[in-house]
Amino acid sequence: MSTYRTLLAGSLILMLGCSPLLAAETTAQVMPEYMGMLTHAISVQTVKGKDQVPALARYFADKLEAAGFAKADIETIPVGNTEALVVRYRGKGEGKSFIVHGHMDVVPANAEGWTDRQPFKLVRDGPYYYGRGVADMKDQTVALVETFMRLKREGFVPQRDIILVLTGDEETDEFTAEAVAKRFHDAEFALDADGWSGEYDANLKPVMFGVVAAEKGYADFLITATSPGGHSSEPNPDNAIYKLSAAMQKIAAYQFPVKYNGITLASFKAMSAHMHGPLADALRRFAGHPGDAKAAAVISADPAYVGQIRTTCVATEFTSGHARNALPEKATANVNCRIFPGGTVAAVQQQLQRVVADPAIEVSVQDPAPVLGPISYPVQPQVMTAVTQAVRQRFPGxxxxxxxxxxxxxSRHFRNHGVPTYGVSPAFAKPGDVHAHGYxxxxxxxxxxxxxxxWHELLPALAKAK
Ligand SMILES: [Zn+2]
Known part of the structure; x- marks a missing residue:
């Protein structure tokens, strides 16, 4: 059908002999171009320290320019040794712009663990494509670039500007997002293509699509115990290792209070409808009676769900002593916390100090200083409607x-600058199937x-939504 339309439009171009009669492009038609760009993108090792992000940004910029974007609307913003690529799809100026963003960088790959494969080479094997970044998230980064190119060639003009932001250090410092977000604080909303939205069950039946409207806050705390030290033949009971061990046991036994918001309740209700057993019952009860203590206990016993209703803290590193035959002078542990939205770093620090209940043990915030963000809830109706429609084109209902x-x-950098941000990634996966960051x-x-x-459905729909 659309192939026919395209052929027809193509022959009209020939007949009229002039350029700007533009044709719709089918996904099948642009797939070779997309796969070519994805193959190249995977081959560019955009890991921290290799400084390859600018080369990939240049590659995308050239492609976009060839597709018809004005040089003036393509900008690179250097930040340290990396950079962000910002492309403005100019509209008719009706209403506030919106942002769609993703990242160009990837986490490093240890080649030895990649069975028979090079991490930085896109390879098809069975139903899968393999490569570092193929799921997190060069698949979507390139899909956004391809969609911009395709829409431009089709002659599409949005009602309002669409701003494509590709960052260069999401996996490490997030400095580029921070730098860009403050410039676009007046955008109406942002879409983060780096979401884990679509879930398949084990039989590849779609389960649900999540619009990521909130994240947990990330903070590391250093717990420090000190003692006088000395010769180990004279064992002083004032021992930093013993003191820190006791403190860590208290942290292990402590649970932060139960928390929830509208997202918790809506997502528990929807998830429980697709699950069976005690956890499903607990999620259902919690959604019906928010804060229900018995339900909370069942949910909290599951490592994959406890973080949905509480701030969580866990010991991740422990260092102590300086010689086998010396009493320790110092023992330190890192405690990694994921803070429920609405909580603060200072409050968690104070609570850890209370739990440790020993004024001689110091609880301090590790560098870099944590940056927390607000939630983006309720989701703006225009976004919810357009995303739902785009998802249901593929999976009705x-x-x-x-x-x-x-x-x-x-996302949190855009949220912190007042732009509601929603994580939507159209790539569905079975839980644990993509091995993001891993082999x-x-x-x-x-x-x-x-x-x-x-993206070809969603971006034009949002460009006109009011
Ligand atoms: Zn990512």
Missing amino acids: LEVIPVMIPASSD NERILASELPASLDF
Whole structure:
């Protein structure tokens, strides 16, 4: 159908012999171009320390310019040795602009663990494509660039500006997001393509699509115990290792209070409908009676769910002593906390100090200083409607719900500058199937054309939504 339309438009161009009669492009038509760009993008090792992000940004900028974007609307913003690429898709100036963002960098890959594969080479094997960044998130970064190119070539003019932001250090410092976010504080909303939105069950049946409307805050605390030290043949009971061990046991036994918001309740209600057993019952009860203590206890016993209803803190490093035959002078532990939205770093620090209940043990905030963000809830109706429609083009009737993720991303910088930000990634996956950040990172091949369909549907819909 659209192929026919395209052929027809193509022959009209020939007949009229002039350029700007523009044709719709099908996803099948642009797939080779997309796969070419994705192959190249995976080959550029955009890990921290290799300083390759500017080269990839240049590559995208050239492609966008060739597709018809004005040089003046393509900008690179250097930050240290990395940079952000910002592309303005100029509209008719009706209403506030919106942002769509992703990142160009990836986490390093230890080649030895990649069975028979090079991490920085895109490879198809069975139903999957493999490569560092193929799921987190060069698949979507390139899909956004491709969609901008495709829309531009099709002659699409949005009612309002769409701003594409590709950052260069999401996996490490997030300095580029911070630098860009403050310039676009007047955008109406932002979409973060780096979401984990679509979930398949084990049989590849879609379960639900989450619009990420909140993240947990990330903070590290250093717990320090000191003691006089001395010769180990004269064992002084004032021993930093013993003191710190006792303090850590108290932290292990402590649970932060139960918390919830509208996202918690909506997501528990939707998730429990697709689950069976005691956890499903608990999620359902919690959604019905927010804060229900028995339900909270069941949810808290599951490591994958406890973070949905509490701030969590866990010991991740322990260092002590300076010689086998010396009494320790110092023992330190790192406690990594994921703070429920609305909480503060200072409050968690004070609570840890109270839990430790020993004024001689110091609880301090580790560098870099944590940056927390607000939630973006309720989700703006225009976004919810347009995302739901785009998802249901592929999976009719699928439930689209607001969710909170336990991790943190570039989104919080936009949220901190007053721009509600929603994580939406059209690539569906089975839980634990993509190995993001790990060995053999992969994505189902089916998700690549589906992503192009999604953005091509969603961006124009939002460009006119009011
Ligand atoms: Zn990512």
